[in-house]
Amino acid sequence: MSEGAITLEEGTSKGVYRLQGPDDAVAELSFSKAGTTMIIIDHTDVPDALRGQGAGLRLVERAVADARAVGKKIIPLCPFANAQFGKHPEWGDVLKH
Structure with a gap:
């Protein structure tokens, strides 16, 4: 997928990454801090x-x-994100064990 920049909207306790696709389709990844x-x-x-x-x-x-980039760890509760961490052992440095 070549189009669409990923944007980040962040609040004090939550955030969401958005990827704009064609025809107003938007993919999102939400997280809690x-x-x-x-x-x-x-x-x-x-x-x-x-x-x-x-x-x-x-x-x-x-x-x-x-x-x-900022030295944070990630807990992937989302099943899709968790599966991706399983496929990408090179992300182990940011995975919270």
Whole structure:
């Protein structure tokens, strides 16, 4: 999936990454903040128009990159995100064990 930049909207306790696709389709990954050193990925939503194009993976990759950049850990409660962590052992440095 080549189009659409990923944006981050962040509040004091929650945040959401969004990936804009064609025809107003938007994929989202939501997370909760657990203190200052951890985030919990709660949910990933990819609409039918974006399925099978790597949108969900791109969102998780962005969350991993952002966590890594600031030294945070991730708890992937979302089944999709959890499955992606299982497929990407190179993300182990940000996975909260």
